[in-house]
Amino acid sequence: MFRRVLMRRAYNAGRYEQARRHARLLLGKQKEAELARSVIVRSYWNEHAYDALIQVGSEWEDNVSKSYVALAREHRMSSSSGKMLTPMKKSRLERLRGAQPGPQLRVKWNPDNIPSNFFQEGHRLWFRYPQGYVYWDMPVSFVLSSTHPSLLSLAAETLLYPWESATRAPFSSTRAMGEQVSLSFSAGTDSTAAALVMPDDTLLGYHRRSFDSMLDHRNAERLIGYLNDSGEREVLQIESNHELIRTHHEKPVGFSSDFACAVHLILLADHYNLGAIGFGMPIDNTYLWKGRKFRKFEETQYYTYWTKRFAQAGLDLLFPISSISEAGALMVVKASPWLEHLNSCMRGDGVKGCGRCWKCFHKNGPLGRPFDIKAHEIQTYLNKRPMPTATHALWALQTMGHQDELPDMAHLFEKDLSWWAKVYPPGFDLLPERWRDSIEATIRAALPVMPEPYALHDVNHFDE
Numbered sequence: 001m002f003r004r005v006l007m008r009r010a011y012n013a014g015r016y017e018q019a020r021r022h023a024r025l026l027l028g029k030q031k032e033a034e035l036a037r038s039v040i041v042r043s044y045w046n047e048h049a050y051d052a053l054i055q056v057g058s059e060w061e062d063n064v065s066k067s068y069v070a071l072a073r074e075h076r077m078s079s080s081s082g083k084m085l086t087p088m089k090k091s092r093l094e095r096l097r098g099a100q101p102g103p104q105l106r107v108k109w110n111p112d113n114i115p116s117n118f119f120q121e122g123h124r125l126w127f128r129y130p131q132g133y134v135y136w137d138m139p140v141s142f143v144l145s146s147t148h149p150s151l152l153s154l155a156a157e158t159l160l161y162p163w164e165s166a167t168r169a170p171f172s173s174t175r176a177m178g179e180q181v182s183l184s185f186s187a188g189t190d191s192t193a194a195a196l197v198m199p200d201d202t203l204l205g206y207h208r209r210s211f212d213s214m215l216d217h218r219n220a221e222r223l224i225g226y227l228n229d230s231g232e233r234e235v236l237q238i239e240s241n242h243e244l245i246r247t248h249h250e251k252p253v254g255f256s257s258d259f260a261c262a263v264h265l266i267l268l269a270d271h272y273n274l275g276a277i278g279f280g281m282p283i284d285n286t287y288l289w290k291g292r293k294f295r296k297f298e299e300t301q302y303y304t305y306w307t308k309r310f311a312q313a314g315l316d317l318l319f320p321i322s323s324i325s326e327a328g329a330l331m332v333v334k335a336s337p338w339l340e341h342l343n344s345c346m347r348g349d350g351v352k353g354c355g356r357c358w359k360c361f362h363k364n365g366p367l368g369r370p371f372d373i374k375a376h377e378i379q380t381y382l383n384k385r386p387m388p389t390a391t392h393a394l395w396a397l398q399t400m401g402h403q404d405e406l407p408d409m410a411h412l413f414e415k416d417l418s419w420w421a422k423v424y425p426p427g428f429d430l431l432p433e434r435w436r437d438s439i440e441a442t443i444r445a446a447l448p449v450m451p452e453p454y455a456l457h458d459v460n461h462f463d464e
Contacts, residue, residue, distance in 0.1 A: 175314030218350030323427025
């Protein structure tokens with residue numbers, strides 16, 4: 001019993017090697033072995049020690065070990081296939097980082113007290129991470145000292161989750177859940193569909209990249225301007241350079257984790273009395289693995305881990321469009337007056353898309369907007385195997401009559417894919433109770449329901 005207590009304490013404190021030492025001594029005890037194995041594989045997962053996890057976990061037959069071994073193999077494969085930065089791109093990123101402003105106050109990264117890495121100078125909020133500083137330009141009335149430490153811990157975790165195990169340590173869960181619902185809003189199609197099905201008083205929070213890059217904000221600005229000027233919705237815009245954090249880890253500019261896109265809302269949760277943060281993740285990213293293989297999303301380690309972490313910070317993790325696909329999201333926005341102000345292309349001129357990118361194919365094309373199916377980027381994605389966002393791409397090709405672009409996948413067009421644009425009712429079960437009724441009613445009023453048995457359950461396009 002004492003050894004078990006020591007193991008739990010070490011694990012909960014993030015002292016994973018110490019936890020594993022205690023766990024190994026419990027493997028020979030029948031009543032303790034299951035928990036001990038779980039601690040070992042979970043601790044390796046938390047440290048991103050995927051090779052060690054696979055080596056140890058492959059020897060065990062319990063479901064937890066098998067699940068984590070599968071996740072580790074998946075992550076290792078996806079990491080090994082990732083693009084490496086060229087020396088020229090590395091040099092460009094170094095110059096970009098060097099051109100960033102810095103705080104007047106200089107502090108050291110403190111892994112033992114994560115909230116202490118945040119500090120405020122005027123309306124600018126700074127975050128010290130191991131390699132440097134990033135900032136957010138907050139509303140003038142924002143006060144860091146009024147922000148609960150659990151929110152700061154969660155924010156830091158979304159920013160550093162892939163690299164800093166200290167951010168995954170337990171944190172205080174004493175923050176009371178707020179009353180206001182919010183959405184991490186990108187002004188893209190999925191995000192806009194999420195905004196349309198959420199309550200009218202939803203706070204939409206847009207992250208604005210504070211430095212020049214290939215990302216063009218003009219299409220997003222057009223929709224945001226319309227929403228703010230018309231009074232249809234309130235869109236809060238927060239400028240930040242936190243997308244530079246991952247460039248220290250051989251990655252291009254971008255979000256450190258899936259939920260880093262909402263870090264501004266996490267940091268402002270007490271300021272706006274937030275009780276939920278929504279993300280425009282459709283079926284393609286929830287019930288489908290990489291858009292091409294069905295999974296029970298509610299049983300994934302990803303879902304259970306992050307819903308728990310958000311809840312500990314007094315926030316519901318909300319997936320308002322988890323019951324519809326990208327196609328369903330297109331149908332929702334198509335029926336809205338917002339459509340004429342919306343364009344998902346990130347290379348557009350503020351009015352229309354470029355017509356040559358992947359988004360113009362699978363987002364704008366089904367809306368009847370022009371695109372060039374023979375464009376290099378579109379053909380590159382269509383000819384990748386496995387194909388990105390395969391289910392939606394197949395539906396788009398079938399809907400627009402371009403099935404001949406994929407002769408090697410002709411057998412997948414033998415079935416009618418119209419179900420892809422309909423509602424998957426089990427997706428409503430992911431919605432927290434206090435937000436469910438309103439969102440579900442809006443979605444059911446907008447789209448028909450998938451027929452049973454659900455064809456979605458059979459999706460596995462590449463026999464993986």
